[in-house]
Amino acid sequence: MNSSEIKKKRGVSPIWILPAIALIIGAWLLYKAISEAGVEIVVHFKSAEGITPGKTKVIYKGIPVGLVKDVRVDPGVGSVSVIIEMDKRTKDKLVEDLKFWVVRPEFSAGKISGLDTLLSGVYIAVRPGTSKRPAREFVGLESPPPIAETAPGLHIKLKADALGSIRRGSGIFYRNIQIGSVQEYRLTKDQGVLISAYIEPEYAPLVKKNTRFYDTSGITVKGSLSGIKFHMESLSTLLYGGVGLYTPKGDVTSSKPAQNGDVFVLYKDRDEAEAWDTIRIHMPSAMGLSVGSKLVFRGVEIGAVSQMVFDEKKRITAFVQIQPEASFIMREDTKFWIVRPQVSINRIANLETVIKGTYLTCRPGSGGYADEFTIQQQPEVVEILRPGKRFILVTEDAESLSLGAPVFYKKIQVGEVVGFDLTPDGTRVKAQIFVEKKYEKLVKRSSVFWKYGGISVKVGWNGLKFRAGTMASILAGGIAFINPETSADKDIPASNGTKFTLYDSYSKAVDEVPDLKDRGLVLRLRTEDLEGISMGMPITYKHIQVGEVAGYELSKDGEDVLLEAVIKKKFAHLVGPDSIFWKNSGITVKAGLDGISIKTGPVKAIMAGEIAFMNPTGHKKAGPPKSIYSLFDSYEEATQEVPVLKPSGLHVKLVAKDSPGLSPGSPVYYKRIKVGEVTGLDLTEDGKGVEITVFIGEKYRHLLRSNSRFYNVSGLTVEAALGGVKVKSTSLKSLVTGGIGFINHGQDSGPPAQEGATYTLYSDYETALYADEIENGIDIILKSPTLGSIKKGAPILYKQIVVGSVSGYELAPDASEVLIHANIRAPYSAIVFEGTRFWNASGIHVRAGIFSGVRVDTETMETIMTGGIAMATPESPKERGPRAKNGSEFTLFPQGKDEWKKWSPKIDLPQ
Amino acid sequence: MSPGELPQQNDQPLTARKAGLILCLDCHKVLPKEMEGEHCPRCGARVYSRVPNSIVKTWAWVITAAILFIPANLLPIMQVDYLGRIEQSTIMDGIIYFFQEGSYGIGIVILTASVLVPCFKIIGIVLILLSVQLHWKSWLRHKTAMFHFIEFIGRWSMLDIFVIALLQVLVHFGNLSNITAARGATYFTGVVIATMFAAITFDVRLLWDD
Structure with a gap:
């Protein structure tokens, strides 16, 4: 093996692409993290309550712009540092006057805010600053910062004596529309409160230099004799406080708009805000005036006494605030006087002041501007500005008449009393009346005037209208006049200032004036x-x-x-x-x-x-x-x-245990036709029952016989049948008012009823119908462990025929069971033997078994509804025993046995 | 060394490799050394005395896993929308949450499956690789056991991903509440896959080679 031949390729294995890709991803992620890393800032808060590092966000207009990274306690200062990583893009905006505050859910009266923080936890809100100097450390606020002075809109200051319920965020309302809000408040050096307020730019033109601001918070209750004034702005201002504003009329357009930094007075309420000027009125004594007493001019309130002080001469000076609309009275010649009730044995005047309270009134004069006056001792004769004529009526005394008392012609008020004076000799009173131009021709030379009324009554002119302003005239009575037709002067209109005699009453006038007699x-x-x-x-x-x-x-x-x-x-x-x-x-x-x-x-x-x-x-x-x-x-x-x-007819008396919903007027029916009515209800002499007097109309009196039976038809009768349930009431009216019916028993109706005869009132129709049978029947007692759904009147059924009814029930003396008293009426009482079985037939018995199937037992539909008792008598004389007697006792079985239901004994019923 | 030769030293135990034999890893047929790289005559799979390039491939997968492990743990793995409030949480957030809530059992399971196991896998494989390359011959038996353990638990690391996938399907109530997987989940999946491949590509027999 030649090793030189072995050449291994030493290239990079393609598998290394994998770590390379991983590295690239890692590097990319790293780059992204670095490039996106925000700017870290520190905000100092008093408390970091609710702030969670890694969760709490900094939100600007709903967009997260930062995240709290860490929270630390500042050493020694008692505050906390919140380290926030702000979004990189906000870097340029991080300037000195950036405002941070924590938004927490707020549930205060009238305001719920920060609800979103309930789920998401608190967040830190931020408001951009305007400065150019960058900063990385800030001091957080405890509450949202006031709107910056530079923000568009109107920034004004309100001066108040006390803050009241105004607080940060309280709205400023113009006609109940919020146009701004209270931003801040602080105590001033002179112990007042200076409130900074902001008006939104679009509403800024509403605020003028002379606009008045007033506290709308809470409920204003002003009570006086003339009534209680109850005022409340919206519910939210009641709870959260608010400021209203109002620009006096006439000044709305003329006044210049307010400017940033303008200071206004914050009045306690609208009345105070509306008050324009204060005049001083000197008077020797208060004469019934008090702080709050009104200044009334021609029946209209134009001001009120705001203060009463002693002046240097120990007199009283009343400060009266006058509404701007009434500034015309501030003239040198204006006269002021006090109107107060004058009650004496022979004279009652100004009765309206008893209700309204003593008030000031005035007669505007001319001359230069004045704000200091002296009270007049005597009321001035009211000057009438309307066109018309004046006449003088001479009377013995002005009893029952007062200023403003109406003058009637026929039924129309044509004028009023405008003044009183004494005749020169001092024995008689001259009443000056004013008749409006429209009616002045009605007053003839021959007119006869007389007084009427002078008593307290609740009527308007026609008994239809109540006019507060004319209350006085009704209270004080008035004057009426007519023109006798037979008089010679009947066509000559009286001239201005004509004197007439004022008679005390029409009859007196008739006595004195012959023309009237006709x-x-x-x-x-x-x-x-x-x-x-x-x-x-x-x-x-x-x-x-x-x-x-x-x-x-x-x-x-x-x-x-x-x-x-x-x-x-x-x-x-x-x-x-x-x-x-x-x-x-x-x-x-x-x-x-x-x-x-x-x-x-x-x-x-x-x-x-x-x-x-x-x-x-x-x-x-x-x-x-x-x-x-x-x-x-x-x-x-x-x-x-x-x-x-009095209508003729027949009166009879009914005796009942109680009066089942009857009242005088309840109808009396015969065959469902109304033939009379209840005229009276009274207790019987022994107090145990009720005696009902019934009147039967003349037309129907022959129907009532000496043996007629009366029964109560009040209430509902429920009739149940397989076809449905019928609810029967003689008439809807009798359901509500109660009613009585009567029947004549049998063919022989007996002699006609006598006036004043006494009858028994039976509880229902059946009882009345079978009164004799019930009397001749037997009363038995059924013993049952529970009452079940048995009610008084529940039927006793024999072969599904009603043979009696339950007359009552009670607990046994030893309380161990229920004793149900039942009456089996004649002739069916013959069916009842000692061995007769009774069972509860109320409701439906359903028995179900796998093999037996379903069995439903009911007696009659009626018993399903009302409850009832069924009975059966054994066939064999041995088993049935002797006949039942009055007071016989039986067991009431909860359910009947099948064999009982098959029993069919033959019993002769006595006829 | 020619096949059939006996080992020269007693402290060097005879291995199949030394004996000139190859084991088909698929059908476990023992084949002569000359079959290296050829197909198994029984099952047709390629047979190697040692998996080629095993060390390099494993290194590549392990490094990939290690790199991905960082974003997988730093990035949020799950996003919970609860009544409009969006909350993202990383694996550790979840574990801390369960521990704070007192659910130590679940916390430990997640901690094990999501953090400890991937960590253990990466470190374990790196350790084994280093043992092979640096010829650390101690604790070989333990290392082998560890490797088989790593192979076995590899699939369980997907637990987290399964949980998120399940929750994403189950918790889907519109505005009320929603759960979705966040970016970290992708990386975490990458970590698990990479470690599994690392375990697959590694030929544990390399540990025992001289």
Whole structure:
């Protein structure tokens, strides 16, 4: 073997490609790792709670830009260093004023944020800086940083006395739309709070130099005699605080827009923000004013007392804040005075102030600007700016009249009382009234004025409307006038300033003015309250208007109201001494399950109501009219009270153990036709039962016999059959209101019922029908370990025929079992022997076996529904024993045996 | 040395090679030395006294495995999306997770199958290769046993990959939760395959050659 011939190829084996590829991959991975390696920065936080190295990300606008690599405790400083590897691409952005903060889930009242961190864990948010100087070490913030002053939008400062519930992130709302937010706050040197706020750029133009900011947080409850004001912005501001803003009207366009850095005052609430200027009013004493008392001008609130202090002369100075819209009152000649309730024995005035509280009012004057005034002791006569005429009414006293009291012509308010004065001799009162131009021609030289009212009633002009502003006039009464048709001066309009006599009431006016006597008959109607009554309300007879209400006053004893009614002369003869008057207040709606019946009078009556009258006997009785009639609330009430109108019929009494859902008005049926109704319910004398008075109409009284039986038809009857279940109720109405039916037993109906006869009320139809049979039947006791689904009234079935019913149940004296009392009615009681078996037939018994198949045992469908007891009597006399007696005791088996069901003894039933 | 010659020294045991014999590795027929490189007359497989280029090939596979072992362990092997939260974990993350959770059994299984075994395989084969090339003649019996062990457990290193493959198929709930294999899995598969090939290409008889 020649070794020189052996030449081994010493080339590189191709297998080395594998490690080469592996190396290339490794090198590539390495390169990638190095080239992608981020920039390591350090952020110092107070706490690293929730930050996990390798997990916690730095997120900017939802994109991860970094990852926490490590967390270390800074030596000694009490903070932690979070080492973060930032994405390489952010390298240029890592500048000094970069802001880092930790986003954690926040659940605070009104705000839930950072929900995403619940699952992903906390993350570090970052906001880019604007600086150019790079940095690698930062101080992290505890909460999101305020928006940078340089960010687009409006950066303003709000000065407040206290922070309230405003906090970082509280919204700034304009018409409930958030336009910005509170960024920061700090205490100022003068103990105030300076709040930095940011308004989004698109809303920045809404903020003007004179815009007012106010705290909308929480609920504002302002209570005073005139009502409670309850104000709340949105729920979120309630919980999270908020700032509202408002630019006074008229300044919206004229004012310049606010600029960055402008400082505004943050008012406590909108009212304060809206207040414009403060005027000072000097007064010798507070005279009922207090902080919060209103300044009212022509019924409109234009300001409020904000402060009351003593001045150097020990007088009182009230500071009143005035709304900007009302700045016109700040003139030298403006007069201020106080309106407060004046209650004395013969005079009640300004009743509205009892409700509203004492208030300030004013009469604007002219002259130069002024903000300091002295209170006027006497109220000024209110100047009326509207066109119209003034008249003077002279009266004995101004009782029941007040400023603003309405003046009515027919039913329309045509003017108001504008001032009072004494006559020169001081004995009488001159009331100045103002009648609007539209109505001024109605006042003739012959017009007769009288007072009405002066009592507290709840009516509007027509009984339809409630106007807070006119409450006072209703409270204070008013003045009415008419023009007598027969007067010579009836066509001559009265000139401005004409004097009239003001009579105390219409009847007094009638006494004094002869012309009025021709107008008609004046009646007085006594009613308990004025509900639904208004001036000028028509009085009708057979729906034809024959008169109207001319006034009202309290009766002398003060308990009733006396209405003055005028019946036109040509109808006066219709009123007789026994005429009956009632209120016909438009619509009567009676709703029941059997339908809704709406009864209306004439349209006019629907709108304003009316008073109707009738003569019960159909024609007027001879004799002069009475001076005072009773006014009934409704026709129904009148018929109850007036014996002549009472419907005729028969009244009988029913005695029952209790009143099963009956009430007066519950119907009484005969063959499901309503023939009467329950008129009264009362306890019997011994208190053990209920006595029900039933009225049967005249038409049906012959149906009721002395042996009729009454039964309760309230509630539902459930009838079950194979074809389904029928739920029966005599009428839906009786289901709700209860009802009574009666039957006449047998052919022989007995003598007709007598007025006042007493009957028994049976619990149901069956009981009533079989009352005699039940009486003649036997009462037995069934013993059962449990009650099962047996109920009172459950049927006892013999060959599926109802022969009796369960009358009750109780626990045995030793509580070991249940005693079910049952009644087997005659003649079926003859079937029951001592050996008779009873078993529970309630429900369905299903027995299933592999060989026997399925067997379903039921008695009747009815027993499935209501429960029931079946019975069987053995055929052999030996087994059945003697006949059962009252009080016989039996065992109630849970189930019947098949053999029992086959028993068919022949028993003669007594007829 | 000619075939049929008896060994000269007693401390040098007679081997088939010395005796001029070749064993067909497929059907275990003993053939004369002259058949080297030819086909076995019984089963038709090529017969060699020693697998040609075995050392070089094994070295190549082992080095490949060693290089791939680095990214396989450093890169995430599995990615879990849980309610939109993406979490990638390397093999060691998983092991640490199980240990922290107290599931030491599973942790040990994964640690063994995914880290210790590949490591052991690479180091073991390198050791054997070095023994052959540097003629380390001690512990030959143990080294042989070790090699057979390496051959046997090679397939079990795929456990991790199986687990990931299974999870990827099973945990597939849309936005709720998803598991996918991450880049590291590829490299890890490479490691396992390379070590298996390294074990296959190595002719364990070389250990015993002088």
